[in-house]
Amino acid sequence: MCASSPTAETPKPELTSSHKGAALIGNPVVLYCKLDQSAGWKFYWSKHTQSPENETKTETHSYTISSVSVSDGGQYWCRAERGTPVYYTHYSDALWINVTGVSPPVSLMVSPGGTQHFITDSLSLNCERQSHSAGWRVRRYTHSEKVSDCSSGWGSVTGSTCNISSLSTSHTGVYWCESESGESSNPVNITVTNGAVILQSPVHPATEEDPLILHCLYHHLKPSNLSTQTTGEMTIRTVSKSDEGLYHCKHPERGESPQSWISVRVEKNELISLLKKYLSYLVIFLYFCCHNLNIFLSYSATSAQKSTKTKVLRAETDHSSLC
Secondary structure, X not given: OOOOOHHHHXXXXXXXXXXXXXXXXXXOEEEEEEOOOOOOOEEEEEEOOOXXXXXXXXXXXXXXXXXXXXXXXXXEEEEEEEOOOXXXXXXXOOEEEOEEOOOOOOEEEEEOOOOEEEOOOOXXXXXXXXXXXXXXXEEEEEOOOEEEEHXXXXXEEEOOEEEEOOOOHHHOEEEEEEEOOOOEOOOEEEEEEOOOEEEEOOOOOEEOOOOEEEEEEEEEEOOOOEXXXXXXXXXXXXXXXXXXXXXXXXXXXXXXXXXXXXXXXXXXXXXXXXXXXXXXXXXXXXXXXXHHHHHHHHHHHHHHHHHHHHHHHHHHHHHHHHO
16 A cells, blocks of 8 residues: 655644734734644644744734733744644744734724623624725624624624624624725724623723723523623723723632633823823933933042142152252
8 A cells, every 4th residue: 555645634724813904002913823623623823934943823813912012013923733653734824913003994883892792792893994895895704704704794784883783602703894995994893692691892902091891791581582681890990001901700509600801902192192201201311311421420530630739749749858
């Protein structure tokens, strides 16, 4: 029996991103390593170079950058492995991630607001632009359907708005707006749960120094209908970058909500104010340094003059005694 060459059968994954176009600083970016193979793979992620020594390993086919920064920009690759002995795939083609501090021309608005929703609830997704939103469409990425448009069957389209009449857990995924020319909005993670508790958190990153309020909601089952009630809230009066992270809430009887990542961004004007503040501190510091240096130099020069006069005086005294 002749064995076929393993090299010819080695699969090559496809690397994609949840974000189409440049990612905005502070927003999440999710990378996906797609394989048309059976399960059991573990995934490796490389940045800048295909270097096994610097790879990041994940158990799933996705890699999340929770709060992207300029340093996260660059080329990425992925590959996978499984089995004993270990069997590796080829590296994927390179995927370039661009990061910018400029807001995209359109935003994805979610109604009702929040990243978590109950099954059977309705949801409206709208591409909102200051001037006009014509030519923009709502797209999403899910583990089952991959990338698809609202018009493909999971929602109904009205202009630049996508309506979902009855949510199910299959609607969990990453959503964004995309134009005909390839421009895109910031992505929004939507989680649909069949549980009884959700965390109501902002869809877009919170602005530093603004207040942030998180609500814990639960389904209350009555004999006649199903209603949603608030069981508690958490207020961060002045949010900061240190508040970024995963949040969830818990009801003593109905269980816990899924987790949601809260991102915090620094506005440009706040960043400039912060730089000006520290620049003023630097100017004051340099002023005192220079001032104290001048005092030190003046003191040193005076001491040197006195020392010279003393030496001359001693020399004259010694000379007169010799005479």
